Amino acid sequence: MPIEFDRVTYTYPCAKKPAVQELSLRIPPGRRCGLIGRNGCGKSTLLRLADGLFRPDRGKLYWQGKPLDYSRKSLRTLRQQVGLVFQDPEHQLVATTVEEDISYGLCNLGLPESEIADRVQRTLEDFDLLELANTPINHLSLGQKKRVAIADVMVLQPQLLLMDEPTAYLDPAQTRTLFRRLERIHVAGTTTLIATHDLDFIYAWADWLMVMDCGRIVLEGPAEDLFDRHQELRTLGLGLPLAVDLLTMLEDNGISADKIRSQIVKRSSCEEY
Amino acid sequence: MHHQIDSLVYTNRLRHLPPEHKLSFAAVLFILGYGSVPWVQGAIALWLAVWIVGYAKIPAKIYARLLLLPLSFWLTSVPALLLGVTATSRWSAVQPDVMQGVVVGPVYLYLSVQGWQQASEVFARALTLTSCLYFILLTVPFVEILRVLRQLRCPSLMVELLALMYRFIFMLAETATDLVTAQRSRGGYLTWRVRLRSLGLVVSQLVVRTLDSYRQISLGLQSRNFTGELQVWHARRHKPSWRYSTEAMAGCLLLAIATGIYYAN
Numbered sequence: 001m002p003i004e005f006d007r008v009t010y011t012y013p014c015a016k017k018p019a020v021q022e023l024s025l026r027i028p029p030g031r032r033c034g035l036i037g038r039n040g041c042g043k044s045t046l047l048r049l050a051d052g053l054f055r056p057d058r059g060k061l062y063w064q065g066k067p068l069d070y071s072r073k074s075l076r077t078l079r080q081q082v083g084l085v086f087q088d089p090e091h092q093l094v095a096t097t098v099e100e101d102i103s104y105g106l107c108n109l110g111l112p113e114s115e116i117a118d119r120v121q122r123t124l125e126d127f128d129l130l131e132l133a134n135t136p137i138n139h140l141s142l143g144q145k146k147r148v149a150i151a152d153v154m155v156l157q158p159q160l161l162l163m164d165e166p167t168a169y170l171d172p173a174q175t176r177t178l179f180r181r182l183e184r185i186h187v188a189g190t191t192t193l194i195a196t197h198d199l200d201f202i203y204a205w206a207d208w209l210m211v212m213d214c215g216r217i218v219l220e221g222p223a224e225d226l227f228d229r230h231q232e233l234r235t236l237g238l239g240l241p242l243a244v245d246l247l248t249m250l251e252d253n254g255i256s257a258d259k260i261r262s263q264i265v266k267r268s269s270c271e272e273y
Numbered sequence: 274m275h276h277q278i279d280s281l282v283y284t285n286r287l288r289h290l291p292p293e294h295k296l297s298f299a300a301v302l303f304i305l306g307y308g309s310v311p312w313v314q315g316a317i318a319l320w321l322a323v324w325i326v327g328y329a330k331i332p333a334k335i336y337a338r339l340l341l342l343p344l345s346f347w348l349t350s351v352p353a354l355l356l357g358v359t360a361t362s363r364w365s366a367v368q369p370d371v372m373q374g375v376v377v378g379p380v381y382l383y384l385s386v387q388g389w390q391q392a393s394e395v396f397a398r399a400l401t402l403t404s405c406l407y408f409i410l411l412t413v414p415f416v417e418i419l420r421v422l423r424q425l426r427c428p429s430l431m432v433e434l435l436a437l438m439y440r441f442i443f444m445l446a447e448t449a450t451d452l453v454t455a456q457r458s459r460g461g462y463l464t465w466r467v468r469l470r471s472l473g474l475v476v477s478q479l480v481v482r483t484l485d486s487y488r489q490i491s492l493g494l495q496s497r498n499f500t501g502e503l504q505v506w507h508a509r510r511h512k513p514s515w516r517y518s519t520e521a522m523a524g525c526l527l528l529a530i531a532t533g534i535y536y537a538n
Contacts, residue, residue: 051496076498084496090444091489092497095505096416096436103506108498116506134510136416138443139283152497 002160002191003027003050003082008059010049019045021215022059027160027193032186034206034223035195038237042215043195044087047162050193051084080109083153087165089145098140098148099124099133105156119155127151127181142169150178154185161185161192167201179205179268203227203241204268211236276443277335282414285329291511292417293424298521299405305525306401309532311394314401316531320524321404328517329412336407343403347396354392357385415439420507433503441486448482449475 005025011018020042027033037043048054049061052068052075061068063078086092095101102123106116124130127147132140140148146169153161167175182205186192196202202209202223209226211219213236219226227233227244234240240248243264250260282288287295306317326333359367364374364381374383409418416439422432452475456462461471 048492053492053495079496079498086489086493086496088489091486092493094437094440094490094494094497094503096419096440097507100416100505100507104503105497107504107506108500113506117508120506120508133508136279136283136414137440139280 002029002064004062005046005049006060006062008049008056008061010045010054010056012045018057018215020049020056023216025210025217025220027191028208029191030189031191031208032182032206033191033193033208033210034202035193035210035212036197036199036202036238037195037212038197041212043212044164045215046212047084047164047193047195050160050162051082052078053084080156081158082160082162083156083158085149085153085161085163085166087168089142089149089169092149092152093137093145095137097134097136098129101137101148102129102151102155105152109156123151123155126154143171143174146170146174150181159190161190163192163194165196165198166194167196167198175201176268197238199238199241200243201268203243204265211238276446278410279415281331281335282411285331285412287324287329287412287517288414289510289512289514290412290517291513292413292421294513294518294521295413296409296418296421298525299409301525302408302528303402303405305528305532306405307398309528310535311397313528313531313535314397317528318401318404321408325404325408325411331411336411339407340400340403343399347392347399350395351392354395355384355388357383357388359383429502436503444486445479445483448486449479452478 004027005023008020008023009018010020023042023046025046035043035046045054049056052061052070055070063074063081068074068078093101095104099120103116103120106119111119124133127150129148129151132144132148137145137148146166150163150166166178170178179201182192182194194202194206206223209219209221209223210217211226211233218236219229219232227241230240230244230248243261247260302317302321306314309317322336325331326336357367357370359381361376361379361381364371364376364383367381367383370383370385370387372384372386372389374381376382416436419432419436419439422435423429453461453471456471456475460467461474462468
């Protein structure tokens with residue numbers, strides 16, 4: 001069990017209502033977890049809590065079974081093993097060129113230069129950034145910045161990858177590339193948690209789903225089961241992924257949904273369709 | 274314009290040369306240009322134009338426009354250098370310095386010979402020294418200047434500040450442009466009064482947004498294990514060129530000899 005929340009409450013300074021309330025949560029290891037909920041329900045706060053950026057008012061966080069004590073050393077280890085990709089890449093990119101930015105986290109760990117060089121090179125290749133290696137960050141497009149932000153985090157080889165609205169600035173083609181990249185990250189053994197309100201993306205990608213509302217987790221379980229609870233999702237104001245809506249309509253007309261579902265998942269992961 | 278210069282630097286044809294070479298070349302020419310005679314200064318400015326437009330392939334039009342900048346500063350200072358004022362009764366005392374003069378009541382206004390000499394010296398020097406700076410600005414990417422500063426053991430606080438400024442000035446410019454565009458689309462700049470109000474709003478909004486960005490970025494830095502120092506690593510990709518090095522060294526030597534001869538006489 002990589003990370004666990006135990007009745008965590010967090011209120012932003014000067015806010016009237018807590019952003020996260022009495023929240024308990026376990027992120028199952030090795031899964032593709034989706035965290036959905038409407039805007040302002042506390043998804044981003046939850047991710048920031050998980051990265052140790054905010055300290056809960058009440059409740060505890062556990063990282064690999066041990067309670068997080070927020071000492072400098074434990075935060076350092078935590079952030080080495082938990083990677084957070086922010087919604088807006090601008091908030092994360094600090095160095096001047098792509099290559100320097102990717103090396104930044106490695107330099108903070110005090111690794112020897114040869115290892116830094118090696119890992120930066122491999123990450124540049126993995127994320128198709130070789131040609132952009134020496135380009136200044138301000139010359140990149142938003143999609144490219146997003147790619148660099150993910151590379152920044154993945155170069156540290158985290159055990160848990162947290163992503164806040166990863167599809168927010170991406171066009172459909174970039175979203176499909178992201179999908180494939182996430183698939184590779186998953187296969188390599190990294191647990192991933194994606195917070196989003198892009199239901200279609202999460203429907204095709206996640207195998208474990210958590211639904212948040214007003215600072216709490218209200219539903220949790222395997223994605224297929226959760227997406228079958230149409231009425232509950234609708235009352236939470238989330239609605240259903242387009243695909244589920246369609247499938248329901250087809251099913252009502254007597255066409256097998258399982259077959260079509262597998263087709264949809266396949267479609268999202270291939271480049272042309 | 275700033276953005277344009279930044280893009281030009283990254284595509285200039287001398288980019289592959291080691292930044293140390295280019296910086297020391299410009300520094301040597303800067304010192305020579307500062308102390309030398311006008312015709313050597315002219316030669317330096319011309320030679321650098323060949324480097325910038327000919328070798329680095331920076332469009333001549335843009336370079337010419339950039340050179341107009343020091344020229345306009347020079348033009349604004351010319352009247353102060355050139356014009357002399359004295360009481361009409363004492364006009365004979367300044368007679369040797371007068372190029373052309375006119376009496377306006379009790380005051381004698383004249384164009385000064387010495388002032389003219391000074392103005393032309395300032396012109397030659399300004400043109401040469403800005404050419405040297407433009408050579409750096411147009412052929413050495415800012416990032417590489419920072420790396421050289423780091424190598425020269427410049428205090429890391431200063432280098433980091435410069436790096437962060439370079440990183441964020443574009444974000445600031447973008448935010449400001451977005452705000453202005455948004456206001457424009459709603460008629461925010463139609464009349465003088467509305468325009469002032471809109472500008473005031475932009476300034477206050479920029480402060481608010483900058484503070485917000487600052488908060489987000491400090492979270493971003495924390496999440497990436499910020500240790501108090503911005504250490505980064507980069508690969509070395511520069512190739513020294515025998516051809517350019519020879520031309521640079523030979524030229525500098527010639528100019529130094531010319532200056533030396535002038536001072537010897």
